Amino acid sequence: MTFSSVYNPKRHGSRAKYGNKKVTVQGIKFDSKWESERYLYIKSLERAGRVRNLELQVRFALEVNGQKICTYIADFRYEKENANGDWETIIEDAKGVETPEFKLKKKLMKACLGIEIFLSKKSR
Numbered sequence: 001m002t003f004s005s006v007y008n009p010k011r012h013g014s015r016a017k018y019g020n021k022k023v024t025v026q027g028i029k030f031d032s033k034w035e036s037e038r039y040l041y042i043k044s045l046e047r048a049g050r051v052r053n054l055e056l057q058v059r060f061a062l063e064v065n066g067q068k069i070c071t072y073i074a075d076f077r078y079e080k081e082n083a084n085g086d087w088e089t090i091i092e093d094a095k096g097v098e099t100p101e102f103k104l105k106k107k108l109m110k111a112c113l114g115i116e117i118f119l120s121k122k123s124r
Contacts, residue, residue, distance in 0.1 A: 020096060028056065034122040035075055035094040042076060042092075052087070054078040060115070062108045072105045074117070091115055096122045 020032035030036040045051040058077040062069045076092040091109070095102065098119070109115045 032094070032096060034096055038076070038092070038094040038120050042078060045080075046078070050081060052079045058091070060109065060113060062105065062112050064112065069108065069112075070105065072109055090118050092118045092120055094120045094122070 020034070023030050023033050023036050025036040025040065028036075028039070030039065039056070042051055042054055046054050055077045056075070058074045060072045060074065062072055074091045075094050076090070078090055078092070079087040080090050082088050093102070093106075098121075106117050106119075109117055
């Protein structure tokens with residue numbers, strides 16, 4: 001068996017495990033088309049004054065008893081005005097598929113930092 005018979009570049013392209021394709025929008029690289037679409041939508045809300053302080057790829061260290069377990073990287077963090085007129089911080093992840101790793105990190109975010117992740121799922 002040769003290397004070329006094992007490795008097929010057509011099968012091992014730049015496509016990710018769950019079918020997402022990396023895209024660049026406004027000079028920003030996104031892990032998926034869906035994430036870039038959410039970015040454009042949130043930016044439109046920001047221009048309209050309904051969202052402020054948008055940040056991308058925000059890192060959170062997840063620790064238990066002083067021991068670092070892992071890092072969660074949120075797609076977006078921003079402030080959004082709620083029904084009472086107060087600004088609340090939203091941590092958002094744009095997902096097509098909820099992986100077991102994401103589900104675990106979502107639980108760790110709640111347990112370790114008291115942060116609920118807003119999940120924007122792509123409808124199929």
